[in-house]
Amino acid sequence: MIHEAAVADLRAPPARVFDLRVALALVRRELLRYRRDRAQWFGGVSRTILWLVILGYGIGASYTNIEGYTYTQYILPGVVALNIIFASMQSAITLVWDRQVGFMREVLASPVPMSAVAVGKLVGGATVAAMQGTIVLLFAPLAGVALTVPRVLLAWAVMYSLGILLMSIGVLVASRLATFEGFGSISNGIVLPLYFLSGAVFPLRGIVGLGGFMVDLPAWLRVLMYANPVTYQVDLLRGVLLDFRQLPLPLDLIVAVALPAAGTLAAVEAMARMRRAG
Amino acid sequence: MSGAAPVFAIECAGLTRCFGDLVAVKEVSLQVAPGEQFGLLCPNGAGKTTTHHLLTTLLAPTAGTGRVAGVEITSEPDRVRDLIGVVFQEPALDDRITARENLELHAVLYRIRPRWIPALVQQALAWAELADRADVPVRTFSGGMKRRLELSRALLHQPRVLFLDEPTAGLDPQGRRQLWDRVAGLRQRGLTAFVTTHNMQEAESCDRVAIMDRGRLLAVGTPAELKMRVTGHPEATLEGVFLELTGRGLRDEEATPRDRLLGFARRGGELTR
Numbered sequence: 001m002i003h004e005a006a007v008a009d010l011r012a013p014p015a016r017v018f019d020l021r022v023a024l025a026l027v028r029r030e031l032l033r034y035r036r037d038r039a040q041w042f043g044g045v046s047r048t049i050l051w052l053v054i055l056g057y058g059i060g061a062s063y064t065n066i067e068g069y070t071y072t073q074y075i076l077p078g079v080v081a082l083n084i085i086f087a088s089m090q091s092a093i094t095l096v097w098d099r100q101v102g103f104m105r106e107v108l109a110s111p112v113p114m115s116a117v118a119v120g121k122l123v124g125g126a127t128v129a130a131m132q133g134t135i136v137l138l139f140a141p142l143a144g145v146a147l148t149v150p151r152v153l154l155a156w157a158v159m160y161s162l163g164i165l166l167m168s169i170g171v172l173v174a175s176r177l178a179t180f181e182g183f184g185s186i187s188n189g190i191v192l193p194l195y196f197l198s199g200a201v202f203p204l205r206g207i208v209g210l211g212g213f214m215v216d217l218p219a220w221l222r223v224l225m226y227a228n229p230v231t232y233q234v235d236l237l238r239g240v241l242l243d244f245r246q247l248p249l250p251l252d253l254i255v256a257v258a259l260p261a262a263g264t265l266a267a268v269e270a271m272a273r274m275r276r277a278g
Numbered sequence: 279m280s281g282a283a284p285v286f287a288i289e290c291a292g293l294t295r296c297f298g299d300l301v302a303v304k305e306v307s308l309q310v311a312p313g314e315q316f317g318l319l320c321p322n323g324a325g326k327t328t329t330h331h332l333l334t335t336l337l338a339p340t341a342g343t344g345r346v347a348g349v350e351i352t353s354e355p356d357r358v359r360d361l362i363g364v365v366f367q368e369p370a371l372d373d374r375i376t377a378r379e380n381l382e383l384h385a386v387l388y389r390i391r392p393r394w395i396p397a398l399v400q401q402a403l404a405w406a407e408l409a410d411r412a413d414v415p416v417r418t419f420s421g422g423m424k425r426r427l428e429l430s431r432a433l434l435h436q437p438r439v440l441f442l443d444e445p446t447a448g449l450d451p452q453g454r455r456q457l458w459d460r461v462a463g464l465r466q467r468g469l470t471a472f473v474t475t476h477n478m479q480e481a482e483s484c485d486r487v488a489i490m491d492r493g494r495l496l497a498v499g500t501p502a503e504l505k506m507r508v509t510g511h512p513e514a515t516l517e518g519v520f521l522e523l524t525g526r527g528l529r530d531e532e533a534t535p536r537d538r539l540l541g542f543a544r545r546g547g548e549l550t551r
Binding site for chain 2: 009010011012013014015016019021022025026028029032033036037101102103104105106107108109110111112275
């Protein structure tokens with residue numbers, strides 16, 4: 001046993017508002033879990049091949065171009081977003097298990113401020129999501145997208161913004177679920193709409209039909225797409241990777257900064273309530 | 279935290295917790311002396327986990343007060359959390375990381391200074407007899423190994439009071455024996471232990487036992503006292519005392535969300551963790 005004399009010095013003084021060491025340790029936890037999770041890796045690669053390569057070339061055969069870009073080029077940023085959506089939801093949803101019968105009870109019983117736990121969870125999940133998104137970038141040369149160092153760095157910034165936003169949405173949902181029985185429907189009910197309604201697979205302005213005529217999207221569809229926060233980050237990502245945007249840059253930037261910030265505050269609040277609730 | 283040692287390691291008065299109309303814990307008052315091993319013996323679904331959660335500050339009481347290691351559980355829960363070690367009914371380990379990583383994470387949660395962490399973690403691994411499995415993911419461990427790791431982890435930050443909720447749930451008889459030997463060994467460290475269980479034999483090794491049913495304390499005393507007082511026979515078993523006090527009817531409880539979640543995981547909900 002360590003001697004009593006040392007005990008006085010054993011622990012650092014309490015951090016009541018935020019504890020950076022705890023947040024970083026929880027980010028490390030997410031990375032350790034990811035490193036050993038070959039299934040998640042495989043999912044990221046197979047989704048990329050399925051969407052980017054198979055669908056990209058398959059549908060690309062019918063559409064010659066979207067505003068001068070091949071279909072594969074057009075959807076590459078969208079597939080990055082898809083991998084981020086999947087990874088974020090997967091990370092957030094483990095909270096349900098964690099809180100009821102898993103590791104989160106260890107955290108709730110410990111003296112850590114929940115703000116640090118929430119930030120650690122969000123940043124950890126977003127980091128894993130950014131790595132899953134990066135898998136898609138590895139296929140960029142194949143899709144005819146030329147990457148440069150600044151493009152990749154900016155893309156990572158957007159990926160983090162999207163990851164933090166989706167993690168906070170996931171944490172808000174997970175903190176209200178008591179079981180997983182509805183998990184399949186919830187994940188399909190969140191992941192797929194966020195993806196399909198983001199302009200990831202078809203442009204916001206409408207589709208150029210086979211005869212070369214512009215087919216406008218119906219108004220209700222546009223409303224849903226503009227209401228989807230992912231739309232703005234996908235647009236920003238496409239701007240970063242292809243220099244092509246469909247929305248005003250200031251609007252994209254406001255959404256990409258303000259929503260993840262607001263989501264983080266809401267997630268901190270939701271996780272603080274977890275401690276003494278129920 | 280400094281100053282005179284508190285008279286009681288745990289004391290509560292009129293502790294009550296309601297969930298809607300259900301009164302899960304009703305006016306529980308008890309005192310546990312420093313260094314004592316105290317058992318809360320209770321049928322399933324009769325308030326032991328709620329009591330455990332109230333004393334470990336995971337739930338706020340609806341009414342009543344409590345102090346753990348001299349600190350008020352309602353007004354200073356963070357200070358209480360600093361001073362206690364907690365072991366839950368199902369392992370609260372991250373089973374996708376290694377034993378060492380779990381212990382390192384725990385050390386950070388309890389603000390152990392970085393220079394002490396390697397030594398304390400090594401010591402905890404040795405105490406759990408897991409030094410040779412330190413760098414393997416916990417999911418490959420048996421139930422007994424997970425329990426040893428959890429117990430060792432709960433002691434790593436040198437708590438004053440240890441709370442164990444059904445620590446032998448899911449263990450085979452050898453595993454149970456081994457775990458109780460370890461808990462009994464903590465007496466020499468002067469550590470107070472508050473253990474909930476529904477297993478009579480296990481409660482026999484406690485200094486004092488409280489019997490609880492339907493959220494109320496029915497009797498408190500040493501195992502010998504309770505046998506004498508309740509059944510009139512010194513050679514009665516605690517089981518006899520227990521049945522005498524709580525009745526013999528079968529308990530059918532509805533599955534809680536937690537039970538349903540565990541069932542889902544057993545059916546293969548691997549993705550969910």
